[in-house]
Amino acid sequence: MEMSEIQAARLLLGGDGRAGQAASRQVGQESASVRYGEVKSVDAEAGTMTVLLDGQSQEITLTDSTASTRLKAGDRVKIVKQGQSWVIDLAGGISRALDTAVSEANARMGAHDETMAQQQAAIEAAQAELAGMDRKISDAVDTAISQLETPDGGNHIYAGADEPTPPKDGLKAGDLWYQTNASGQIAAVKVWNGTVWNGYDMVANSILVAGSVGSTLIADGAVTTAKITAKAITADQIAANTITGAEIRADSVDVNEIASGDIYCKRLTATDGAGYTEMTGNKLEMLDSGSRSLVAIWVEGGVCYINANLAEKISIGTNSGSVLNISNGGFIFSSMMPGFRVNGVSAVESFAIAPGSATESFSANVPYSPHKTSYAVVYYRCTYTDTAGSVKFPITEGGSANVVLKELTAFEAADESIALGCAENITVALGNSPNKTFAITRGNPYRFAIKPSGNSVNANPGSQFEITQVTLCGQ
Structure with a gap:
């Protein structure tokens, strides 16, 4: 049933909304001006909301366009009287909710702090108990070690930083002293020889390291183990099949061979x-x-x-015996020929031609286009005089040249001086592109002798005077 504004006002003033009862109920000053309740529903479009006041069983409807956009069902609200109207105090409702939340949080924090204090007290008590136990254990160990006897029962083992105090029956030869440092660590092991304490040397065929299950042994001339961990190892020599590490630093590494995918160094x-x-x-x-x-x-x-700034010549050789020497004088295309230039331009490529017959005319197709031929070199040999020579001459594409080949050697016989030689006239022709044909037409070679008593010309020397190679040079 929808409540009228008069009925709602009566409820706000402390009544239950029924007629005739509002005048008979007495209310306090606070209840007449301030009421609290819970939002049950909100109609933002109508600007209204229903509120159930604390201590009442019937909801009332209030009109407040601002509150209807900021509140939702379940929110706590404070309702105050302003003049003859009742309005929702949004700040008051939020403040009360915050006060309640803070109060509850403070209560939980207090309980938490009390629990933490109890736990801290328990921890401190446990730490104190452990410290006492550590001292007792340390004292017991020191006492046990200081009174420990050797396996034969005749000697004692002492431990401590200071020299052991002799027992009533005195020290015995063979007694051991574990001398400790300021940190309680064993710094030295000494043995009583009957007069003084000396350094103790352990002698054994091998030493089995605890926990190694036989994989670690220390024997004469060898330490056998899977791994050695140390800050530094000083040795004259380390012999190993493989040394594996992230980095090897050394003043010098002397090896016969380094096998590596990459070697990084400054030089x-x-x-x-x-x-x-x-x-x-x-x-x-x-x-x-x-x-x-x-x-x-x-x-x-x-x-x-x-x-090669500091070199006078660059020499390039092949396994076939061919040699290319490059110098200020030009290019040398074999050991038979000195360097040369043509019109001040050094040759940049050579095309070698091997004669089909050393003693007959021949021709050859030379695929050297588009290079421009500048000159040719003809190499020859004269076994009659046991000499070899060459002649170079300018020649261009489509041109020809007449060339004289000759070799001469001189010696002194028993009765007179004599000079022997071979000579031959040849014609060299170079065809045009695209198939450049190189042709040599030979004349009749002859051999001769020049001597004071008279000169002589002999027959064709045949294979004794032969062309061995022809080189075309171009730019």
Whole structure:
């Protein structure tokens, strides 16, 4: 049943909402101006809410647009009288709820602190008991060790920082003294020899380390164990199949071979200190002991560069016996020919031609296009005079040249001086692209002798005068 505003007012003033009873009920000053209750429902759109006042069984409906947007069912509220109207005191309701929460929290914190104090007292009592037990155990161990007898029952073992006090019957030869340091650790073991305490040496075929189950043994000349852990090992030599570690630091490592996927170092230095090698970026360089560059190799822009500033010549050889020497004088394409230039330009490539017959005319197709031929070199040999020579001459594509090959040797016979030689005229022709044909047309070779008593020309020397190689040089 919906309650009228008069009935709601009567309930707020302390009545139960029924007519005729409001005037007969006496209320206190606080109940006439302040009431508390619980929100049961909220209608935010209508701006109303229903509240059940403390001590009442019937809900009342209040209109408060602000409170209806901030409260929800279950909230505690404070209702105060302002003039002739009753309004919800939002701050008062929240303050009361906070006071209640703080009071409950303080009560729980007090109980927690009391429990913690009891636990702390128990911990301190246990620590005190343990400390007393540690002292008792330590005193008992010290007493037992100081009075311990050796297995034969005739000697005693003493422990302590100070020299043992002799018993009534005196010290016996063979008594042991475990001398301890300030930390209670054993610093030395000494044996009484009848007069003084001396260092004790243990002698055994082997020592079985406790806990190793036989895997750790100390024997003459060897310590056998799976692992040795130490801050430092000082030895003249360590012989091992493998040394495994994150890092090896040493002033010197002397080995026959280093097998490694990668070697990282600032530089590699020869054992005699003569020089070292550096790899920087794409450049490999060899330097002498004065850090002067001997040879540098690097690749840049698709070109491989070789630089040897301190050398007069660079020699490159192959297993076939071919040699390329590069010097200020030009390129040397074999050991038979000195360096040369043509029109101030050194040759940059050589095309070697082996004659099909050393004594007959021949031709060959040379795939050297698009290089530009500058000159040719013809190598020959004269077994008649036991000499070898070469001749170089300019030649271009589509051109030809007449060349004279000759070799001469001189010696002094018993009766007179004499010179022997071989000679031959050849024609060299070079065809045009694309198939550049190199042709040599031979004349008739001859051999001759020049002497004071008269010259002579002999027959064709045949295989004694032969062309061995032809080299086309280009730019």
